[in-house]
Amino acid sequence: MVHTVANDLPARAKAVGALAAEHADYGDKHGRLADAVVEALHREGLLGIWVPRVLGGAELDPISSLQVIEQVAYGDPSAGWVLMAAALAIGTGAAYLDEDAAVALFSGPRVPVIAGQGTRPGVARPVDGGFRLTGSWSFASGIKHGTHIHTLGLVEGTNEARIFVLPVEQVTLLDNWDVMGLRATGSNDIVVEDAFVPEHRTLCELDMFNLQCPGNPDHPAGLYRIPFAQIFNRTVSTTSLGTLKRALDTFVEATREKRATYTGERLARDTTIQFAVAEVERILDEQTLVLDRDARELLQHAQDNTWTLERRAALGASTTTTVSRCVRAIDILMEFSGAKALFRGNVIQQAFLDIHCARAHVANNPYPYGRNLGAVRFGFPNESSDI
Numbered sequence: 001m002v003h004t005v006a007n008d009l010p011a012r013a014k015a016v017g018a019l020a021a022e023h024a025d026y027g028d029k030h031g032r033l034a035d036a037v038v039e040a041l042h043r044e045g046l047l048g049i050w051v052p053r054v055l056g057g058a059e060l061d062p063i064s065s066l067q068v069i070e071q072v073a074y075g076d077p078s079a080g081w082v083l084m085a086a087a088l089a090i091g092t093g094a095a096y097l098d099e100d101a102a103v104a105l106f107s108g109p110r111v112p113v114i115a116g117q118g119t120r121p122g123v124a125r126p127v128d129g130g131f132r133l134t135g136s137w138s139f140a141s142g143i144k145h146g147t148h149i150h151t152l153g154l155v156e157g158t159n160e161a162r163i164f165v166l167p168v169e170q171v172t173l174l175d176n177w178d179v180m181g182l183r184a185t186g187s188n189d190i191v192v193e194d195a196f197v198p199e200h201r202t203l204c205e206l207d208m209f210n211l212q213c214p215g216n217p218d219h220p221a222g223l224y225r226i227p228f229a230q231i232f233n234r235t236v237s238t239t240s241l242g243t244l245k246r247a248l249d250t251f252v253e254a255t256r257e258k259r260a261t262y263t264g265e266r267l268a269r270d271t272t273i274q275f276a277v278a279e280v281e282r283i284l285d286e287q288t289l290v291l292d293r294d295a296r297e298l299l300q301h302a303q304d305n306t307w308t309l310e311r312r313a314a315l316g317a318s319t320t321t322t323v324s325r326c327v328r329a330i331d332i333l334m335e336f337s338g339a340k341a342l343f344r345g346n347v348i349q350q351a352f353l354d355i356h357c358a359r360a361h362v363a364n365n366p367y368p369y370g371r372n373l374g375a376v377r378f379g380f381p382n383e384s385s386d387i
Contacts, residue, residue, distance in 0.1 A: 009044075009045065009046065009049060009058060009060060009064065009068050010064060010067040010068055010071060012044040012045065012046065013044070013046060013067070013068040013069075013071035013072050014071045015040075015044070016037070016040045016041060016044055016046060016071070016072055016075070016079075017071045017072045017073070017074050017075030017076070017079070017080075017242075018075055019036060019037060019040050019075065020033075020037050020040075020072060020075035020076035020079035020080075021074075021075035021076055021246075023036060023037050023076070024075070024076040024078070024079075024184070024350070025345055026184075027076065027078050027079070027183065027184025028078075028183045028184060028344075028350070030184075031144075031175075031177055031183050031184065031186050032144040032145070032184060032186040033078065033079055033082060033142075033144075033145060033184050033186075037076075037079055038145050041072075041079075041082075041083060042110050042111070045058060046068060046072070046083055046087070047083070047086060047087055047090055047111050047113060048087070048090065048091075048111045049065055049068055049087050049091070050065070050087055050088065050090065050091025050092075050094070050095070050223065050231070051090060051091055051094040051095075051106065051111060052094055052095055052224070055094050055102060055103070055106040056106060056111075057091070057094060057106075057111070059223060060223075061223065061299060062223070062226070062231065062234065062295035062296075062298055062299050063292065063295045063296060063299075065231070065235065065295075066234060066235065066238040066291060066292070066295055068083075069083060069084045069235050069238045069239060069242070070238045070239070070241055070242040070245070071242065072242070073238070073239040073240075073241075073242030073243055074242040074243075074245055074246045075246070076184065077181075077182060077239055077242065077243040077350075077351070077354040077355075077358070078182050078183065078184030078185045078354065079184065080238075080239040080242055080243075081141060081182055081185045081239050081358070082141055082142040082145070082184070082185050082186075084232075084235035084236070084238075084239060085115070085117075085141040085142055085185075086113055086114060086115055086141070086142040086145075086146070088228060088231065088232055088235070089114040089115060089116055089117075089150040090111055090112065090113065090114045091228070092114075092150060092163070092203070092228055093105060093112075093114055093148075093150060093165050093203075094106055095224045096163075096203040096204075096224075097165065097200070097201065097203055098200040100200065101198075101200040101201055105148075105165070112147045112148050113142065113145050113146045113147050113148070114146065114147070114148045114149065114150045114165065115140045115141060115142045115143040115145075115146035115148075115149055115150070115168075116137065116140050116143070116146075116149040116150040116151040116190070117137065117139055117140065117141075117150075117151065117152075118150075118151065118152040118163060119137070119138075119152065119362070120135075120136075120137055120138065120152075121135065121152040121153050121154045121161065122134055122135015122136070122137070122151065122152070122153040122154070122192060123135060123153060123154060123156055124153035124154065124155045124156060124162060124164065124197070124202075125156045126155060126156065126157065127196070129198060129199060130196060130197050130198040130199045130200075130201070130202070131153070131155070131162075131164070131196070131197050131199070131202065132194050132195065132196055132197075133153050133164050133166070133192050133194075133195050133196075133197050134192060134193055134194050134195075135151070135153060135191075135192055136189060136190070136191045136192075137151050137152075137189065137190050138187075138189045139187045139189075140173075140187060140188055140189070140190045141185045141186070141187040142185065142186065142187075143168070143171075143173060143186060143187075143188055143190060144173075144186040144188070145186075146168050147167065147168060148165055148166060148167055148168060149164075149165070149166060149168060149171055149190060149192075150163055150164070150165050151163070151164055151190075151192075152164075160204075161204075162202045162203065162204060163202065163203050163204075164197045164201065164202050165197075165201045165202070165203075166192070166195055166197050166201060170192060170195040171190045171191070171192055171195075172190065172191040172192070172193070173188055173189075173190055174188055174189040174190065174191065175188055176188055176189055179357060180353045180356075180357065181350075181352075181353035181354040181355070181356055181357030181358070182353075182354050182357040182358060223299070223302070225302035225303070225305070226298050226299065226301075226302040230298055230312070230315060231298070232363065233315070233316060233319040233363050234291060234294060234295055234298070234319065236319065236323065236358065236361065236363050236364060237287075237291055237319050237322040237323055237326075238291055239358065240322065240323045240326040240327075240355060240358055241284065241287060241288060241291065241322070241326060243326065243330070243351050243354055243355050243358075244280070244283075244284055244326045244329050244330055244351070244355070245284060246347060246351065247329075247330050247333050247347065247348050247351035247352075248277070248280050248281065248284060248329075248333065250347040250348055250351075251277070251280075251333045251336070251337060251348060252277060254337075255267050255268055255273065255336075256268050272336075273336055276332050276333075276335075276336050279329070279332060280329040280332055280333060283325045283326070283328065283329040284329065286325075287321075287322045287325055287326065290318060290321075290322060291322060294315055294318055294319075297311070297315070298315070309376055309381050310373075310376045310377070313369070313372040313373040313375075313376045314373055316369035316372060316373070317366070317369045317370050317372070317373040319363065319364070319369065320363075320364055320365065320366040320369045320370070321366070323355075323358065323359055323364040324359070324364075324366055326355060327355050327356065327359050330348070330351050330352055330355045331352070333348055333351075333352075334348055334349070334352045337349075
């Protein structure tokens with residue numbers, strides 16, 4: 001069992017982000033993170049940021065968690081995305097599985113890498129001692145580095161939603177993640193055919209997503225009273241912030257001494273470019289403050305048990321606003337970057353592709369979250385969807 005010291009994880013994440021930047025071209029070419037990056041995520045304890053301390057993890061608070069994800073995403077958005085997706089599934093299994101099952105799963109020298117997600121459910125047929133699971137799922141980010149999957153199934157006969165954790169050996173990987181952005185996440189489809197999953201390797205979906213998420217009484221820390229869907233939304237946003245920060249730093253550095261082709265004037269003296277940089281900086285500062293505020297509010301609500309539908313809807317809308325504004329900011333940088341940004345390997349071009357790929361994720365769709373908030377504010381809470 002690995003014990004992670006939480007207080008220096010943001011600093012470790014910065015070093016991992018720098019390493020990820022060095023290997024970003026490999027990831028883009030091969031559709032997976034380089035082995036050196038995966039090893040660093042393990043070595044520095046980042047994959048266990050949401051694992052309870054009793055299982056050797058960091059049990060990291062939401063504010064520090066965002067710093068960790070952002071630092072890795074600054075180096076390579078794909079690495080940041082894999083970290084946040086895998087760490088969430090790893091933390092879910094550690095906190096909500098049966099205690100004996102969790103201890104067995106996390107008893108090795110390093111944390112298991114659990115990939116997958118909880119949409120488009122499969123079918124789970126009850127059998128003696130557990131279930132036979134069948135289904136197909138998309139977007140298993142980090143599956144090429146995974147030891148287990150975590151995925152949603154509906155129990156045949158009762159339609160109960162449960163999360164199933166099973167070894168990757170029981171899964172067929174479809175190598176079909178052929179996209180322009182976030183290529184190194186390897187978010188391929190997976191298929192499971194009649195795989196046996198013991199009862200103790202399943203957990204109730206409501207433990208993670210229900211408004212009144214009770215958490216596991218064995219892990220009473222405030223972190224585990226926050227619906228994990230809310231944590232996921234914040235970390236999706238912070239990968240976008242990390243992506244934007246790197247793009248802005250790169251743009252400023254590249255433009256500082258660059259001169260216009262025909263006039264020979266320094267582009268840094270161009271007032272239009274100065275204004276564009278100021279606008280991007282303003283977006284970055286404002287959304288950084290918003291995410292920090294939201295993370296603190298999440299933890300406070302969990303500790304006080306003061307969840308309300310209105311606040312949940314507002315936090316969802318806040319997430320999508322952050323991502324949308326980061327997309328707009330990187331679009332501005334791309335517009336002023338010139339022809340060199342069109343070539344593969346250019347940091348700003350890669351940020352442009354990655355941010356637009358991230359924007360397509362269901363968690364970043366502004367319509368359902370905005371509609372939820374609007375319905376609640378107008379007094380129609382029953383018309384807001386449970387997202």
